[in-house]
Amino acid sequence: MEQAAIYDKLTEIFQDLFDDDSIEATPDLSAKDVDGWDSLAHIRLIITIEKTFKVKFSTTEIAKLEKVGDLATLIQSRI
Secondary structure (H helix, E strand, C coil): CCHHHHHHHHHHHHHHHCCCCCCCCCCCCCHHHCCCCCHHHHHHHHHHHHHHHCCCCCHHHHHHCCCHHHHHHHHHHHC
16 A cells, blocks of 8 residues: 555544544644644554554554654554
8 A cells, every 4th residue: 555545544544533634644644733632642543543553553653653754654564
């Protein structure tokens, strides 16, 4: 799957999860940029992404993620 397709799906997930159609998943997007992206929302986000992309991440991998670009790269390496 190409990066553009991953970002399109991530945008849909973010918009749905945070109920904000203005969110655009970009490589530099991080938790500080999204209202409501706290630790609980982060868990829901990761679970939703794992189900959508049919992948599993380890706790260590999740802890290393700083930006959506890191997440997209990780997703692409798994699919």
